[in-house]
Amino acid sequence: MNLKIAVLSGDGIGPEVILQAKKALYAISVAYDHEFIFEDALIGATAIDKTRNPLPEQTLNLCLNTDAVLFGAIGNPKYDNNPDAKVRPEQGLLKLRKELGLYANIRPIKPFKNLLDASPIKREVIENVDFVIYRELTGGSYYGEKIVNEEGTFASDICEYSENEINRITHQAFKAAQSRRKKVTLVDKANVLETSRLWRKIVKKIALQYPDVMLECQYIDNVAMQIITDPKQFDIILTENLFGDILSDEACAIMGSIGLMASASIGNNNALFEPIHGSYPRAKGKNIANPIASILSAAMLLEHFGLEKEAKKVYEAVEKAIEYKVVTIDLNPGSRFGTNDVGDFISNVILSKDDLYFK
Numbered sequence: 122m123n124l125k126i127a128v129l130s131g132d133g134i135g136p137e138v139i140l141q142a143k144k145a146l147y148a149i150s151v152a153y154d155h156e157f158i159f160e161d162a163l164i165g166a167t168a169i170d171k172t173r174n175p176l177p178e179q180t181l182n183l184c185l186n187t188d189a190v191l192f193g194a195i196g197n198p199k200y201d202n203n204p205d206a207k208v209r210p211e212q213g214l215l216k217l218r219k220e221l222g223l224y225a226n227i228r229p230i231k232p233f234k235n236l237l238d239a240s241p242i243k244r245e246v247i248e249n250v251d252f253v254i255y256r257e258l259t260g261g262s263y264y265g266e267k268i269v270n271e272e273g274t275f276a277s278d279i280c281e282y283s284e285n286e287i288n289r290i291t292h293q294a295f296k297a298a299q300s301r302r303k304k305v306t307l308v309d310k311a312n313v314l315e316t317s318r319l320w321r322k323i324v325k326k327i328a329l330q331y332p333d334v335m336l337e338c339q340y341i342d343n344v345a346m347q348i349i350t351d352p353k354q355f356d357i358i359l360t361e362n363l364f365g366d367i368l369s370d371e372a373c374a375i376m377g378s379i380g381l382m383a384s385a386s387i388g389n390n391n392a393l394f395e396p397i398h399g400s401y402p403r404a405k406g407k408n409i410a411n412p413i414a415s416i417l418s419a420a421m422l423l424e425h426f427g428l429e430k431e432a433k434k435v436y437e438a439v440e441k442a443i444e445y446k447v448v449t450i451d452l453n454p455g456s457r458f459g460t461n462d463v464g465d466f467i468s469n470v471i472l473s474k475d476d477l478y479f480k
């Protein structure tokens with residue numbers, strides 16, 4: 122298969138971890154005879170520094186004209202500490218999601234067998250956990266009207282959803298459930314929010330078209346607790362933008378490190394793959410960031426294009442790195458392995474050269 126992939130490494134540790142994902146994809150292309158063409162482009166704080174625009178036109182055009190986008194991380198503390206900054210790195214990612222129509226953000230949570238003790242949650246609670254968060258990505262309070270008064274004493278972020286926006290991700294979530302354990306949990310705050318009541322009404326109606334899938338509706342506050350106390354109950358979690366953002370970081374506690382969680386953002390014509398962690402500015406350039414989330418995002422890219430065998434190979438190579446403890450310090454505090462070593466190991470396993478590594 123020929124794929125043209127836009128690579129938006131972004132800020133902080135983005136370039137280091139994305140380099141490892143590229144190595145893994147390159148290894149796959151060699152091992153399975155595919156051709157992947159990578160093209161780099163600017164986004165985020167790095168793009169602001171060079172062009173004053175967090176999403177330069179050139180980057181957007183590239184993304185619109187490639188098969189997929191591989192995305193690193195975004196953010197720089199110099200903007201976080203300046204509440205008056207008008208241009209922010211995050212705007213680049215938010216605009217890109219909107220322009221590419223990436224309405225479904227898919228975040229799988231399935232702890233690795235050899236990392237069950239890396240989680241602060243008891244082993245018996247997280248063993249066999251396997252669920253996927255379907256987070257709506259182009260609506261809600263992220264995109265509603267934003268108001269700040271002149272005196273800076275009042276602000277508002279409007280949360281809005283239309284039927285169409287709810288429809289499309291709901292169908293994706295139910296279809297995914299059909300090939301899994303056939304359960305969708307809609308997470309909302311329907312006891313308080315109108316938008317949540319709209320979600321419930323529409324999702325219940327769509328559920329009738331999927332009689333083999335069970336729908337359950339739960340409140341966000343309760344689910345925030347259940348994700349920690351009884352995460353095995355979940356199969357597909359379907360939720361709006363902000364709730365999904367929060368729950369997916371929380372779910373990292375099950376995985377043992379935020380450096381392990383990948384995501385796919387899918388639209389009708391475009392797809393973007395990114396680790397869910399941020400730019401981790403303190404680790405930039407230190408070769409200590411965990412590249413596994415980026416490598417698994419590359420695996421999700423392969424899966425998206427129907428390259429199941431190849432995606433599985435990447436996943437297995439990651440499992441092997443974990444089994445052999447070729448991991449970064451977030452997973453093994455005394456580890457002598459850095460970002461590059463983990464990436465090299467994984468691409469060598471893909472090329473079936475892992476035995477060489479230990480010679």
Ligand code: IPM
Pocket residue numbers: 195196211214215366397
């Ligand atoms: C994520 C991130 C982004 C979000 C930020 C960087 C804008 O936290 O992808 O989860 O809130 O969506």
Ligand code: MN
Pocket residue numbers: 366367370397
């Ligand atoms: Mn987030």
